[in-house]
Amino acid sequence: MPFQKEPPHTHGSVARNALVLVNLGTPDAPSRRAVRRYLKEFLSDPRVVEIPRRIWWFILHLVILPFRSGASAAKYEMIWTRDGSPLRVHTEKQAALLQAALEERGHDSIKVAWAMRYGAPGLAEVLARLKAEGVDRIAIMPAYPQYSGTTTGSIWDAVFAHYATVRNVPELRLVKHYHDHDGYIDALRDTILEHWEANGRGEKLVMSFHGVPKRTLLLGDPYHCECHKTARLLADRLRLSPNDYIVTFQSRFGRAEWLQPYTAPTVAQLARDGLRRVDVICPGFTSDCLETLEEINMEVRREFEAAGGQDYHYIPCLNEAPAWIAGMAEIAEQHLIGWPTMMSPSQREAERRDAAIGGERAEQMGAV
Ligand SMILES: C=CC1=C(C)c2cc3[nH]c(cc4nc(cc5[nH]c(cc1n2)c(C)c5CCC(=O)O)C(CCC(=O)O)=C4C)c(C)c3C=C
Ligand SMILES: [Fe+2]
Ligand SMILES: [Fe+2]
Numbered sequence: 071m072p073f074q075k076e077p078p079h080t081h082g083s084v085a086r087n088a089l090v091l092v093n094l095g096t097p098d099a100p101s102r103r104a105v106r107r108y109l110k111e112f113l114s115d116p117r118v119v120e121i122p123r124r125i126w127w128f129i130l131h132l133v134i135l136p137f138r139s140g141a142s143a144a145k146y147e148m149i150w151t152r153d154g155s156p157l158r159v160h161t162e163k164q165a166a167l168l169q170a171a172l173e174e175r176g177h178d179s180i181k182v183a184w185a186m187r188y189g190a191p192g193l194a195e196v197l198a199r200l201k202a203e204g205v206d207r208i209a210i211m212p213a214y215p216q217y218s219g220t221t222t223g224s225i226w227d228a229v230f231a232h233y234a235t236v237r238n239v240p241e242l243r244l245v246k247h248y249h250d251h252d253g254y255i256d257a258l259r260d261t262i263l264e265h266w267e268a269n270g271r272g273e274k275l276v277m278s279f280h281g282v283p284k285r286t287l288l289l290g291d292p293y294h295c296e297c298h299k300t301a302r303l304l305a306d307r308l309r310l311s312p313n314d315y316i317v318t319f320q321s322r323f324g325r326a327e328w329l330q331p332y333t334a335p336t337v338a339q340l341a342r343d344g345l346r347r348v349d350v351i352c353p354g355f356t357s358d359c360l361e362t363l364e365e366i367n368m369e370v371r372r373e374f375e376a377a378g379g380q381d382y383h384y385i386p387c388l389n390e391a392p393a394w395i396a397g398m399a400e401i402a403e404q405h406l407i408g409w410p411t412m413m414s415p416s417q418r419e420a421e422r423r424d425a426a427i428g429g430e431r432a433e434q435m436g437a438v
Pocket of ligand 2: 280321
């Protein structure tokens with residue numbers, strides 16, 4: 071198999087470690103065409119839809135893409151910002167803030183990049199760019215706190231597929247999950263407490279996670295368990311009793327059964343049971359996106375109100391909350407242990423000398 075051309079052996083850059091924050095991806099524009107392109111890539115991933123490929127190809131191309139692209143584009147239009155898709159805007163900001171937080175903690179030779187599993191900037195493009203910059207140790211940190219084969223597993227597939235085309239593969243570390251990490255749970259707790267301080271507190275806290283087909287749980291996907299562990303730890307940290315909160319699953323896709331209870335009917339039932347106010351948070355999403363801003367903050371709100379509910383509070387995702395940036399830095403630090411991410415001035419000087427000598431030597435030997 072032909073491998074990609076290796077970049078010149080420069081030894082040049084000081085930042086030879088990188089951490090790549092990877093999120094799901096989002097369309098380039100809230101247009102039918104861009105959404106179709108994005109959904110096609112996303113829903114063609116066999117990790118995401120586990121239906122025999124030939125059968126799925128017909129359903130995807132003859133039913134889903136023609137009918138869903140326009141409807142989804144209209145939803146994206148409602149949440150689109152001047153800077154683009156919220157998911158992309160938050161991911162980019164988080165990466166910049168994480169870079170600053172790591173530098174503040176003394177990690178001056180770690181470069182923080184960001185990439186998307188589907189759409190742009192793609193993982194392959196970002197990993198190739200880092201290689202060209204001389205990075206030879208890479209930690210991959212998904213934006214998903216809970217592991218699922220459908221999300222984190224798929225990121226690993228893309229990373230391995232990319233490096234299958236590379237001759238000189240960098241050292242790799244994979245952050246599998248952080249559903250129970252204090253930095254994450256405490257950031258969620260702070261967000262909720264701040265919301266309650268400013269707005270008072272609802273009768274029930276709904277913790278809504280993105281769903282997956284129930285079949286994946288039966289086949290061994292730990293996602294359901296990890297969502298419940300996050301919820302239990304968060305409830306403990308907030309001193310909630312079991313009656314004060316409920317875990318639900320949203321964004322069901324297709325006709326098969328997904329993880330239950332489903333968010334929308336559960337919230338509507340709470341209203342019918344006489345609850346006047348609910349607070350809803352989506353702890354599995356670290357950035358606000360279509361699934362939180364449109365589905366939870368608009369659609370589910372409408373259902374709650376239609377069922378007689380009075381007061382619906384959506385609590386935003388962690389986004390750029392300082393406690394979350396600090397939490398991410400802690401998670402990153404724990405995965406970077408053993409890598410030389412801090413340099414003394416003399417090490418920095420030695421690195422520069424080595425780079426200069428190495429560059430000359432590579433030129434003499436005609437290295438590409
Ligand atoms: C088809 C099956 C799907 C599975 C399984 C799935 C798992 C899953 N997804 C997220 C996070 C996000 N999903 C988002 C959007 C989205 N998800 C699906 C389908 C599945 N997700 C679709 C078809 C869409 C597109 C939107 C639509 O047309 O309705 C998003 C938002 C993206 C954005 O641009 O804002 C996120 C984030 C997780 C965490 C997960 C499993 C654990
Ligand atoms: Fe999804
Ligand atoms: Fe949705």
